[in-house]
Amino acid sequence: MGRRRRRQAPVDVTLDRLEARGVSGLTDDGRRVEVRYGAVGARVSVRVGRKGKGQRLALLQPAPDQVPPACPVFGLCGGCQLQEMPLHRQRVEKAALVARLVGHPCTSCEGAEAAYGYRNKLELSFGARRFLAEATDDPGEIAGSWLGFHPPGWYSRIVDVDGCPLGSPAMNRVIAAVRDQRPAPAWDNATHAGWWRHLVLREGDAGVLVTLVTHGSCPEVEVRRVADAVAALDCVTGVSWRVNDGVAEVATGQLRAVLHGAPGLSITLGDVALELPPDAFFQVNTPGAAILVDRVGEALRLPGDPAQGSAGGTLLDL
Numbered sequence: 001m002g003r004r005r006r007r008q009a010p011v012d013v014t015l016d017r018l019e020a021r022g023v024s025g026l027t028d029d030g031r032r033v034e035v036r037y038g039a040v041g042a043r044v045s046v047r048v049g050r051k052g053k054g055q056r057l058a059l060l061q062p063a064p065d066q067v068p069p070a071c072p073v074f075g076l077c078g079g080c081q082l083q084e085m086p087l088h089r090q091r092v093e094k095a096a097l098v099a100r101l102v103g104h105p106c107t108s109c110e111g112a113e114a115a116y117g118y119r120n121k122l123e124l125s126f127g128a129r130r131f132l133a134e135a136t137d138d139p140g141e142i143a144g145s146w147l148g149f150h151p152p153g154w155y156s157r158i159v160d161v162d163g164c165p166l167g168s169p170a171m172n173r174v175i176a177a178v179r180d181q182r183p184a185p186a187w188d189n190a191t192h193a194g195w196w197r198h199l200v201l202r203e204g205d206a207g208v209l210v211t212l213v214t215h216g217s218c219p220e221v222e223v224r225r226v227a228d229a230v231a232a233l234d235c236v237t238g239v240s241w242r243v244n245d246g247v248a249e250v251a252t253g254q255l256r257a258v259l260h261g262a263p264g265l266s267i268t269l270g271d272v273a274l275e276l277p278p279d280a281f282f283q284v285n286t287p288g289a290a291i292l293v294d295r296v297g298e299a300l301r302l303p304g305d306p307a308q309g310s311a312g313g314t315l316l317d318l
Contacts, residue, residue: 127158204265
């Protein structure tokens with residue numbers, strides 16, 4: 001039997017730069033430690049693990065420009081990591097990260113103006129066990145049918161949410177409507193039992209396209225009950241039902257039926273109208289995608305634009 005690894009005492013870390021998967025800084029003795037959440041400029045208490053990774057335990061001193069996170073489950077949900085940094089600071093630090101990785105100065109980061117409410121897609125999971133910030137001996141606080149997001153590295157648990165600040169008000173209305181129907185039983189990825197697996201929301205020009213993903217054993221009458229309640233919202237353009245009988249935690253499946261409205265969605269990018277199926281790959285930030293297309297066009301010096309010159313460029317998508 002191997003020796004148990006002794007837990008190290010917490011150390012103080014001053015966060016000084018963005019990393020590809022977190023934020024890092026130096027301890028008082030010069031070791032670099034990376035944590036998942038934090039703002040550059042903050043000082044935090046960290047329990048150091050393997051390979052220079054650490055768990056943030058407490059905020060000792062906020063960064064000079066630190067802002068309060070907008071999400072009530074920031075730090076529990078496995079999604080956003082930089083909500084304590086204002087948007088302009090995030091872009092400065094991302095540009096510095098790219099320059100450090102490629103070894104060459106880069107241009108500044110551009111993007112949409114909104115820090116919240118910008119996503120055109122949300123994927124929520126149903127689960128049979130809830131993830132809590134504090135330990136509890138009450139099984140009723142953990143077991144049940146929950147809807148939300150996974151905590152970091154815990155696909156067997158769900159951070160129960162009422163909505164998501166990254167989604168639009170219309171998307172959050174759909175989440176509330178689904179929760180009001182109390183779909184159960186939720187999929188248990190330990191026993192591979194249960195009915196309800198995922199809720200996928202895609203927002204286009206006309207409204208929200210909803211996909212309900214269940215196990216094949218879920219009765220159609222139950223799916224239609226939830227779909228009817230969702231379709232009654234004036235912000236919903238269509239509701240589809242997909243079935244996933246596999247064990248992988250993926251928010252897709254075989255189309256069983258289009259229960260209400262349209263099977264796809266329309267998104268306008270700049271002056272181009274796009275028709276997309278519900279499972280299409282597309283940038284989740286529509287205004288940001290429009291800026292990206294504009295910058296690629298400028299770099300290519302598209303022909304026919306006197307401001308850009310007459311020569312056409314070639315884009316290599318590697």
